[in-house]
Amino acid sequence: MPVPPPATAPAPPAPLLSPLTGLPSEPGARVxxxxxxxxxxxxxxxxxxxxxxxxxxxxxxxxxxxxxxxxxxxxxxxxxxxxxxxxxxxxxxxxxxxxxxxxxxxxxxxxxxxxxxxxxxxxxxxxxxxxxxxxxxxxxxxxxxxxxxxGRVPEAGPVQDVGLRFGPAPDGGAPAPERTVRMGSTAVTVTWSAPDGAWTIATGGEIAVAGPDRRPVRADTVVVQRVGVVESSVRDSAGSASPIALTVGAGDAEVLRDGRSFPARWSRPAAGDPTRLTAPDGREVPLHPGRTWVLLVT
Incomplete structure (x- = not known):
């Protein structure tokens, strides 16, 4: 009597990946x-x-x-x-x-x-x-x-697709060990750390740190998103109007990942739509899985 082949264990289910990081995530995570x-x-x-x-x-x-x-x-x-x-x-x-x-x-x-x-x-x-x-x-x-x-805000909604795509670095790009952008009177500098495989962030020449042990804050990807701005009717106590960055529409962008710079365009037709980042050839630009910083540069 032939011996039946051993049963094959079913493959484990693929891990749930967060649309915000591209990394495994708990189901039902809220924002x-x-x-x-x-x-x-x-x-x-x-x-x-x-x-x-x-x-x-x-x-x-x-x-x-x-x-x-x-x-x-x-x-x-x-x-x-x-x-x-x-x-x-x-x-x-x-x-x-x-x-x-x-x-x-x-x-x-x-x-x-x-x-x-x-x-x-x-x-x-x-x-x-x-x-x-x-x-x-x-x-x-x-x-x-x-x-x-x-536990006090059960109405907070779950994570959803906001347009970020993650994956291996695309071909091309230019070496970018450091990038400084002006945001009003503030200079933001991101510096690539090859040993850490991430970007450190500095505002006004001061490296950003957090927590009691003052660890540098790092980003796996930095997106420089150039946006329009309109002046709010709301003013602060000094009489200065607050700018409103316009994140619906389209414009130029730069994706910084793996120590390189990739030119891109961002587009978002309506407020409820995700923001797409596309290369000059029209393909979406993948980000490095992990934490992303977006600089809304006017």
């Missing part, structure tokens, strides 16, 4: 975007090194702020948390219904945030998830526990 100060007195940051995607946005006075997007990891301390801007609404339109964590906003901006497809999360609404660090001066002393906040 939390945190507005973070980017002035010298606000650094070092907490938690920024764990963000999946970080946008550097222009704000009034030639300064910048971060919009750090978390889904893969939700740190217990992120900040310092600062106020939201109209640019945040446009950027987050591609993320479905994320939670936006911020410390406050001007009344006209707050009205827009409440009407936008996102979940506002401020200290007044979730006091148990926020803390003040007495070692820091106000207003750069507010921090959020995203792990705690997750």
């Amino acid at each position: 939390f975007a945190v507005k973070i100060d980017n002035t010298a007195r606000a650094r070092p940051w907490d938690g920024v090194e764990f963000a999946d995607v970080v946008y550097v946005e222009p704000v009034e006075g030639g300064l910048t702020r971060l919009l750090a997007v978390f889904a893969s990891q939700l740190p217990g301390s992120v900040g310092p948390v600062r106020s939201a801007r109209e640019t945040d609404i446009g950027v987050l339109g591609a993320y479905g219904r994320p939670a936006l964590v911020f410390s406050g906003a001007a009344p006209p901006v707050l009205d827009q945030l409440v009407a936008a497809p996102l979940v506002p999360a401020v200290p007044r609404g979730f006091p148990a998830a926020f803390r003040r660090d007495d070692r820091r001066p106000a207003p750069v002393n507010v921090y959020v526990d995203l792990a705690d906040l997750r």
